[in-house]
Amino acid sequence: MHFAFDEQQLEFRAQLRAFAEKECTPAAIRGAWTSPVGWSRPRWVALAEMGVVGLTVPEEHGGMGLGLVDLVLLLEEAGRSGLPEPLVETAALGVPVLLDAPGKQGEALRARWLAPVADGGAAIAVGMSSMPAVPGAEGADLLLLERDGDLHAVPAAAVTITPRPVLVGSRRVAQVGWEPSPATLVVSGFEAAGVLAGIEDRAAMGVGAVLVGVADRLIAMAAHYAQERKQFGKAIGSFQAVKHHLADALVRVEFARPVVYRAAWSLSEGDPEARLHASMAKAMASEAATVAARTALQVHGAIGYTWEHDLHLWMKRAWALAASWGDAAAHRARVLELLLAHPSA
Amino acid sequence: MDLRFTSEQERFRAEVRSWLEANVPSPSRGTGPLPSLDTAAGFEAHREWERTMFDARWSVVSWPEEYGGRGAGLFEWLIFEEEYYRAGAPTRVGQNGIFLLAPTLFEFGSPEQKARYLPAMASGEEIWCQGWSEPDAGSDLAAIRSRAERSTAGGTGGTGGTGGGTGGTGGTGGTWVLNGQKTWCSRGAFADWIFGLFRSDPEAERHRGLTYFLVKMDSPGVTVRPIAQLDGETGFAEVFFEDVEVPAAQVLGAVGEGWKVAMATAGSERGLSLRSPARYTEAAARLVELYRRRAATEPAGAARRADAVARAVIDAEAYRLHTYWTATRVARGGGVGPEASMNKLFWSETDLAIHTTALELLGDEAEMLGDDGRPPPWLDGFLFALAGPIYAGTNEIQRNVVAERVLGLPRS
Numbered sequence: 001m002h003f004a005f006d007e008q009q010l011e012f013r014a015q016l017r018a019f020a021e022k023e024c025t026p027a028a029i030r031g032a033w034t035s036p037v038g039w040s041r042p043r044w045v046a047l048a049e050m051g052v053v054g055l056t057v058p059e060e061h062g063g064m065g066l067g068l069v070d071l072v073l074l075l076e077e078a079g080r081s082g083l084p085e086p087l088v089e090t091a092a093l094g095v096p097v098l099l100d101a102p103g104k105q106g107e108a109l110r111a112r113w114l115a116p117v118a119d120g121g122a123a124i125a126v127g128m129s130s131m132p133a134v135p136g137a138e139g140a141d142l143l144l145l146e147r148d149g150d151l152h153a154v155p156a157a158a159v160t161i162t163p164r165p166v167l168v169g170s171r172r173v174a175q176v177g178w179e180p181s182p183a184t185l186v187v188s189g190f191e192a193a194g195v196l197a198g199i200e201d202r203a204a205m206g207v208g209a210v211l212v213g214v215a216d217r218l219i220a221m222a223a224h225y226a227q228e229r230k231q232f233g234k235a236i237g238s239f240q241a242v243k244h245h246l247a248d249a250l251v252r253v254e255f256a257r258p259v260v261y262r263a264a265w266s267l268s269e270g271d272p273e274a275r276l277h278a279s280m281a282k283a284m285a286s287e288a289a290t291v292a293a294r295t296a297l298q299v300h301g302a303i304g305y306t307w308e309h310d311l312h313l314w315m316k317r318a319w320a321l322a323a324s325w326g327d328a329a330a331h332r333a334r335v336l337e338l339l340l341a342h343p344s345a
Numbered sequence: 346m347d348l349r350f351t352s353e354q355e356r357f358r359a360e361v362r363s364w365l366e367a368n369v370p371s372p373s374r375g376t377g378p379l380p381s382l383d384t385a386a387g388f389e390a391h392r393e394w395e396r397t398m399f400d401a402r403w404s405v406v407s408w409p410e411e412y413g414g415r416g417a418g419l420f421e422w423l424i425f426e427e428e429y430y431r432a433g434a435p436t437r438v439g440q441n442g443i444f445l446l447a448p449t450l451f452e453f454g455s456p457e458q459k460a461r462y463l464p465a466m467a468s469g470e471e472i473w474c475q476g477w478s479e480p481d482a483g484s485d486l487a488a489i490r491s492r493a494e495r496s497t498a499g500g501t502g503g504t505g506g507t508g509g510g511t512g513g514t515g516g517t518g519g520t521w522v523l524n525g526q527k528t529w530c531s532r533g534a535f536a537d538w539i540f541g542l543f544r545s546d547p548e549a550e551r552h553r554g555l556t557y558f559l560v561k562m563d564s565p566g567v568t569v570r571p572i573a574q575l576d577g578e579t580g581f582a583e584v585f586f587e588d589v590e591v592p593a594a595q596v597l598g599a600v601g602e603g604w605k606v607a608m609a610t611a612g613s614e615r616g617l618s619l620r621s622p623a624r625y626t627e628a629a630a631r632l633v634e635l636y637r638r639r640a641a642t643e644p645a646g647a648a649r650r651a652d653a654v655a656r657a658v659i660d661a662e663a664y665r666l667h668t669y670w671t672a673t674r675v676a677r678g679g680g681v682g683p684e685a686s687m688n689k690l691f692w693s694e695t696d697l698a699i700h701t702t703a704l705e706l707l708g709d710e711a712e713m714l715g716d717d718g719r720p721p722p723w724l725d726g727f728l729f730a731l732a733g734p735i736y737a738g739t740n741e742i743q744r745n746v747v748a749e750r751v752l753g754l755p756r757s
Contacts, residue, residue: 001354001420002347003666003673069346223752238755240741243748250747251687258666259659265348280659332655339633339658340640 003258005073013073016052020081026310032084033169037139039084041120047085048120056095061114068092068202072209072264076257079213079321082313084170086123086136092206093199094124097144097151100195101186109153109186113142126199133164133173135324143176144186144199151192152184168316201278203325205263208278208285212260214318215253215285215292221311222246222296225304242299249288249295256284276338283331289318290328348669350424357417358424364401365432370394381719382438383578388472388535391438395469405443405467412459413467419672426621441532442466442473446540448613453557453598453606462538462559476527476541476560476584477607483529484742486542487551487604491525491586493543493558521545521596523558523566523589531736533582534571537562540610542603555603559595566590575728576720611738612685620692622665628699628726629661632706635723639706646708653702660695667691683750686743693733693740700727 005013023043032039047053055071057063064070071091078087095117098109116122122141127134129147137143138161143154160177178184187195223246226237236242263281266274293315297304304311322328350358370377370390379394380387398404399413407422408414417425437443443466450459465471482488496519527533527541539560546554562569566589571579598606636654640647667688671681703723704711715721720728734740748754 001350001669001673003669004677005346219752223754226754235755237748237752238757240745240757243754243757244741244744246752246754247687247690247744247747250752251690254684254687255660255663255667255691258670259663261346261670262348262666265346280662283655283659284663329652332652332659335659336633336636336651336655339655340637 003261005069009070009073012051012070013077015050016074016077017081019046019050020077020083024081024083026082026313029082029084029170029310029313038136038170038172039086039139043083044085044123045120047083047087048118052087053085053090053120054095054114054118056091056099057114057118058099061110062118063095063114068205068264068268069261072205072261075206075209076213076216076260079210079215079317080217081213082170082217082317086125086139088203088206088210089126089136089140090117090122090124092202093126094142094144096202097126097186097195097199098153100198101153102191105153105186116141126203127176128196128199132175133166134176135171135173137161137174137176138163138172143178145176145178146192146196147180149192149196150180150188151186151195152178152180153186154178154184158184166320168320170313171317171320197275200325201263201267201275204278204282204331205260205267207321207325208256208260208263208281211285211289211318211321212253212257214314214321215249215256215289218289218292218296218311218314218318219246219250219253221314222249222299225300236299245295245298249292252284252288252291256281256288259284273338276335279326279331279334279338282326283328283335286322286328286331290322293318350420354420354424357421358428361403361425361428362432364403365428365434368397368401369432369434371433377435379435381578382436382532383534383574383576383580385535388438388532391435392469392472394435395437395439395467395472399468404439404469405447408447408463408467412463419676420669423621423623423668423672426623427626428623430621430623430627438532439466439469439472441475441536442471442538445475445610445613446473449540449557449597449606449610452609457594458559458597471537472532472535473538473540474530474533474536474562474582474584476530476533476539478529479526480528484739486607486738487555489525489542489544489555491523491527491541491543492547493521493523493545493556493591496520496522496590519593521556521558521591521593523560523586523591525586527584527586529572529581529736530584531581533569533584534579539584540597542607545600545603549601552604554601555607556600557597557603557606558591559597560586560589560591564589564591575731576725612681620688622661622668622692625661625692625695625699626665628696628703629658632657632699632703635703635706643708647706650702650706653698653705657695657699657702660691660698664688664692664695683746686738686746687751689737690740690743690747693730696730696733697727700730703727 051064052074054063055066059065075088098113101109113122123139124142125134125136125140126144141156143159145152145154158178162175164173164175166173226242227235229236260281263277266277296311297315300311303309370379379390382388382391395404402415405414406417406425410416447463447466450462477486479489479491523543539562541558542555543558544554545556566587568585570583572581572583574580632654636647700723704727707723711724749756
């Protein structure tokens with residue numbers, strides 16, 4: 001039992017943090033809100049040069065050849081820094097699908113897409129037919145889309161995109177028009193069910209990791225504000241009503257974090273309980289981020305309710321991601337369902 | 346990162362499991378369950394169980410062998426705890442000593458003190474209770490007024506002067522005289538020894554001038570008044586000290602440094618050692634089985650609690666994983682600081698949530714006592730869990746600690 005990251009993993013996170021402090025400032029995030037697709041191509045290429053985008057792409061295709069345990073810390077950091085780029089969709093969801101895609105179609109997909117992902121030339125979006133709209137569809141070069149239980153790979157040129165106005169300007173969603181065909185089919189039937197479940201589980205873990213980072217940032221912003229803002233002649237952070245709100249929110253984040261890390265490990269090891277672990281992770285992370293957002297707003301008071309203050313850049317991301325790929329209650333329901341499926345003790 | 350136990354750890358688990366299966370008091374062997382440990386007979390029965398474990402060297406696996414342990418690592422201790430709860434083994438009557446005082450003794454005790462107290466603690470021969478709170482010092486522990494004064498030479502009682510000890514000068518010779526009152530001493534009704542804080546320098550700033558004493562409960566001048574708890578049994582007690590003479594060898598840590606020593610004990614109480622995750626994961630597993638049974642007989646009622654059941658199970662699992670996370674850090678030489686307060690908040694709320702949910706699932710059956718007049722396990726566990734947010738420093742105090750020392754907010 002050794003539940004910790006190694007030096008290399010921690011160093012990679014430190015590099016991403018240093019990068020984001022320069023390249024992903026609140027002003028840069030606001031820039032993304034008003035940009036064509038909600039994120040930045042140049043920043044995507046820079047992230048690819050660091051090895052972040054192609055982290056899960058094998059080395060022979062120009063990637064780092066690393067796994068989900070290496071990725072999870074970077075996703076958390078992406079949440080903390082408010083990075084708008086589609087890292088979860090590309091590195092955690094899309095690339096593993098391409099790596100496991102069977103047959104000639106799989107070979108063709110890998111040959112066509114893995115190198116461009118690794119060098120920042122391509123981004124992937126993933127959409128299920130149950131979703132009202134596909135996150136990141138506008139900027140994606142390759143879309144992995146489910147219909148009738150089958151999974152298809154559709155290049156951007158073959159889809160029509162209808163953007164849907166959405167609360168978070170740096171996380172766009174769109175309706176996608178497309179026609180399934182034998183040429184787009186990646187996997188079908190029973191085999192597809194496993195692939196789709198894998199996508200759901202990696203999404204629960206990956207979005208959960210981002211949410212932990214978002215929650216961490218929200219609490220840090222609120223704690224900082226509580227130290228600076230004075231009322232009744234002293235910092236509002238000296239009042240217990242404020243302290244207790246923040247302590248409770250911090251506890252939710254602190255205990256969500258190892259659950260998310262464990263999910264990453266179980267998924268990368270193919271643990272038979274990985275689905276249970278992924279749902280536990282998303283349940284904990286969604287709730288932690290929701291509580292952190294609510295607490296951070298209350299601690300900020302009216303200034304946090306303004307468009308001008310940066311708080312909403314993270315708060316709205318927390319709301320959107322908390323619901324994405326199943327909210328906390330949906331994942332708790334799945335946890336109980338999976339536990340009851342075990343024979344009784 | 347590797348979240349598998351090693352094959353040595355799995356062998357250790359198998360060994361623990363087979364010993365517990367053969368030895369835990371059980372109805373099938375006519376040896377259990379033991380009577381409540383908060384009764385005189387139950388206390389002695391639990392003491393015997395400690396002795397049985399000690400003889401097989403299972404009572405304190407993580408301690409060095411010279412004190413009766415196995416020199417096992419932190420993860421082996423966690424494995425032991427998982428198996429202990431899984432086996433439904435008796436509550437540790439020695440827990441205040443083993444889990445709270447012992448880590449403090451290892452850190453601050455002299456070699457003589459360790460040799461004197463640890464083996465007898467491990468065997469159950471000497472059961473310890475805790476003497477911190479006073480009628481006017483609960484959350485505000487530094488407000489304690491019970492005092493310790495150096496005895497005049499030859500000391501045969503009397504309160505010898507008013508100056509008290511002077512901080513830091515220590516020395517192992519001489520005698521102290523204790524006066525005052527401690528309360529809410531868990532296991533106090535039947536314990537053999539008490540550890541506690543006394544004011545040794547009334548002139549010093551209130552966190553200074555405190556000294557940590559180890560006192561025999563049958564010392565002349567000690568009076569115990571048992572207090573019945575919510576379940577009607579005397580789980581804790583008031584302890585009165587009237588000119589109680591204590592040799593200086595029974596001071597733990599330096600004179601005047603009692604607050605620092607006590608905070609180490611509090612860290613153990615809030616952090617890793619008192620509440621191993623097994624208590625909660627085991628209760629959570631039983632909660633799932635309770636839900637399964639109720640879903641078969643009362644599907645509508647069970648469905649209303651499904652979300653709470655899942656939440657309780659996930660929180661228990663989160664506590665387990667967080668403990669592994671912390672244990673990995675500690676095993677590599679890291680420490681546990683104010684984050685112990687986050688642990689305490691989380692385990693106490695989780696424990697309460699698990700047991701509240703169980704009682705809700707049981708509905709009208711929840712309040713029924715057993716034929717022996719005792720609360721059955723879920724009700725008993727609920728009553729116990731209710732104390733969690735109060736003892737070891739109330740959760741309000743923990744939130745202050747987290748806000749001030751983890752988040753850096755200014756003191757009130």
